Amino acid sequence: MPIKQSGKRLRVPWRKKPDENDLPVTLPVFMAYCAVARSLRSWNRIGTKPIVTLATTDDFYFPVFAEAARFFASQIWEPQRFHGNVLEWTDKNFRHEAEALRDERAILFASPSYEIKDDDRLLSDAVVPLEPRTVRHAEAALRRAGLPITRESIELLLTEPWSRLSRAFQDRRDPLQAIQRLRSLPIPLPVREPERHRPPPATGPTLSDMHGFGGLIEWGYDLAKDIADFRAGIIQWRDVDNGVLISGPPGVGKTMFASALANSCAVPLIYGSASRWQEAGALDEHLKALRASFVEAREKAPSILFIDEIDVLGNRGETDRNSAYMRALITAVLQLLDGFERREGVVVLGACNHPDLLDSAMKRPGRLDRHIAVPLPDAASRRSILKFHSGVTMCSADFEMFDLATEGLTGADIERLVREAKRAARRQSQSLNSDLIVSHLPPVIKLPEAYMHSLAVHEAGHAVVSFEVGHSKVSAIKISRYQIQGETRELGYVEYDSSAPQRRTRSFYESAIATCLGGIAAELEVFGSFSDGAAGAGAADLNRATDLATALEGSLGMGHTLMVGSSEQGEFSNLRLYLPELRRQVHDILEEQLSRARSIISQQRPAMDALVDRLLDAAELAGDEVREIISRHRRSAVSLAKPPRRAGM
CATH class of the missing domain: 1.20.58.760 (Peptidase M41)
Incomplete structure (x- = not known):
């Protein structure tokens, strides 16, 4: 019977002995070739016609991996049918697509900064993660170059940046000489992430500092977890509770809560206000200012867009002389909240004093569909607010007077009380203490x-x-x-x-x-x-x-x-x-x-x-x-x- 050959080549490249027909490759290129061959193991057959995208990590240098991919194609695929279609995905991929489709084969690298799109996945037969270099790759490269396999040499090949390895190992230079030159140079410091890419450190309060907000704090922690899961790719944005209306009397701390929420979620806070938008001028300018806030929030997504005084917009059922103006404005807000202009990555937090004045369409599902009322702080919350603003811990006797004197006060009222006590402390050249705070409370008399x-x-x-x-x-x-x-x-x-x-x-x-x-x-x-x-x-x-x-x-x-x-x-x-x-x-x-x-x-x-x-x-x-x-x-x-x-x- 005739012997049927599978058409496979050796799947493990470091076991293949070099021969005189091999393309000249340097030591780092061969090490990268091992990583490419390991990632493309499923296509390690003669006659296959794949278009594969390799998703890279930070340990990537295109010139080295491009040469390694060409070496792989020359070893595995038919060289006469492969014209070197080893490419890197960019935002302009028309030429890449044309060449890949023409030759029916291509190896495309997606750098860490490139986001693979749905169209790229449709073109590719598979999107495969590029395996990082390993100890076995370094050993195979040293063995192929005829160098001794030592722990120091392996560590050098695994820690040096690809760009330095590429410059040190050249065809005209002996591999041992290249290793000696690398060892003679100082170890390169890791490249620090540019400051502009780092999220700004959280300043101001977080949710753990907020008191007297009831169920709003629990919702905030849930949101922080959802945003973290969204960033990690565990959930999609539609699973995030991204629209909430909070209401309460003036001074309860709605604006401070928005700031604390953004700090806890580690996202930027974009401040919008119905009255501030109106300051822009006529209706056209008003609408531009409104849309600009949403655009800024989308550009910085994931983010929180805080809309203060949203009840000023009213509802579309009003029939006064300004009703046409306000209907156009409300319609624009509804469109931005939902409609055709989606707001993926943007949590809208609306705040108001009178939620009953708000147009009912703003509170339907998909917009500000959750409403949480913020009550006046109770005694325990007022004590916590005092501690946050003053850092002073009162004794139990003082707390009883404080609870009575501050009943019905908001967080803003207590902050003002602490501010006045601090001013008195500065005037008297002493530190803020419990007695000074008590002295600024409304007059309290002891009952017989x-x-x-x-x-x-x-x-x-x-x-x-x-x-x-x-x-x-x-x-x-x-x-x-x-x-x-x-x-x-x-x-x-x-x-x-x-x-x-x-x-x-x-x-x-x-x-x-x-x-x-x-x-x-x-x-x-x-x-x-x-x-x-x-x-x-x-x-x-x-x-x-x-x-x-x-x-x-x-x-x-x-x-x-x-x-x-x-x-x-x-x-x-x-x-x-x-x-x-x-x-x-x-x-x-x-x-x-x-x-x-x-x-x-x-x-x-x-x-x-x-x-x-x-x-x-x-x-x-x-x-x-x-x-x-x-x-x-x-x-x-x-x-x-x-x-x-x-x-x-």
């Missing part, structure tokens, strides 16, 4: 012990009654030791955990009313009267209890009749005013539940007194401690807390 005792009795009464009627779990209880001079504000409160769903029957509402009246009941039992703080304001205890009783009898169908009425809380006062029978029924419910609450306080007086003592000592108790104190001191009793059964329960 007797007044604090009445506060503790009132709040403890709420907690004990709530525990006994089983209305809701207490999650926290607090009283204040200080009051801002000249201001009337809540000085104590009880927080309830209402996360567990409950059936809202008549007994549920009666227990809620009893809990509201628990503070009054405690004051009546201890002092014989209750103070005006339990009534008057809309959220006062007696006001809330009265509205609950009105709803029970007048709008929920759970009273003396199944008939329902208005459920608007603002209408309850009118119902009581014009319906004397309803007013009498509401009075009866309040009297009954107050009596119920007083019975509970009278029976559980030891538990309430223990809770008062602990509250006067600590000023703030967690729900677990409150329940532990009540459970430890409460008395077992026949259910005085259970209301008599009535129709409609």
Whole structure:
């Protein structure tokens, strides 16, 4: 039988012995040839007609690898059919494509700075990574040149730049002499990356420095991870949450958050503002300024485009004399956010004070489809904001005054407070400290012990009654030791955990009313009267209890009749005013539940007194401690807390 030959040549080039027909190649060219042959192993057959792109790394020098690729073609492919189509991809590849298609064979190198396009992949039969030089390549090159294989020679061939190897090893020069010349020269320093290519170091705050932003911080960390994954090629841009609307009162720190987000994501921040765009002039100039911000963001992508005061744009439903102007502007923004002009690599962060004024089309999916509201900072957040701006850590006593005096303030207000304290420190030639910060707070007075005792009795009464009627779990209880001079504000409160769903029957509402009246009941039992703080304001205890009783009898169908009425809380006062029978029924419910609450306080007086003592000592108790104190001191009793059964329960 005839012997069928596979047509393969030797796949491992360093095992092939040189013969007199081999092309003259230098030692570095042969080492590069080993890397090329290893990468093109699948095409190491006579008669194949491939067009292959080799994707290179930083360890690449085209003159050496081009000569190595030609040597590979002369050894493997038919030389008469190959005209030397060893090329490097550039932005102008028309000649490369024509020559590759004409000869049906080509080896194309893509340098690290060249981005391989879809058209390049269509032309190429394969895009293969170019293998880096290895120890085996260096050993094969030394063996072919007849040089001793030593560790120093291998290290030299693996660490010297290709350009230096190419200049040292020449056809006219003995390889041993080339190695000696390289060893006689100083080791080259690594080429430093140009400064313009390096991302600028992050200046200013990061997300870890931001406090009081709630779920916005978590979203920011998720975005930073998504952008990192996008850069690494793990996800595509459409998987990145790239449009969010944040809203909140002025001064909560929306602009600072944008800066911190950009620093945490390690991307540039482009600032845009509806009012700043409008300063450009007429509509044409206005639109140019708007588009310029988006163009800048795309050029620096991945980036964050922060649009402040985006609610100034309004919506397209307005019909005033400027409506045509604003409709054109809003339409342009919508087109840039989505439409035909895609914004790959650009995260748009819109900020506003009044999100309800924004055109609904801006909040549809694909644009600013996520809305996160930024609340005023709570006490813990205000403390963190103070520490960030001042670097001062207050003691617990100062923190209590600080929490009270800064309630309702924004991050900008606290920053201004610190700035004024720093100015005073400079004037007095001393360092910033806790006393200086406290001195710039609104005037705060310490409450008398007797007044604090009445506060503790009132709040403890709420907690004990709530525990006994089983209305809701207490999650926290607090009283204040200080009051801002000249201001009337809540000085104590009880927080309830209402996360567990409950059936809202008549007994549920009666227990809620009893809990509201628990503070009054405690004051009546201890002092014989209750103070005006339990009534008057809309959220006062007696006001809330009265509205609950009105709803029970007048709008929920759970009273003396199944008939329902208005459920608007603002209408309850009118119902009581014009319906004397309803007013009498509401009075009866309040009297009954107050009596119920007083019975509970009278029976559980030891538990309430223990809770008062602990509250006067600590000023703030967690729900677990409150329940532990009540459970430890409460008395077992026949259910005085259970209301008599009535129709409609």
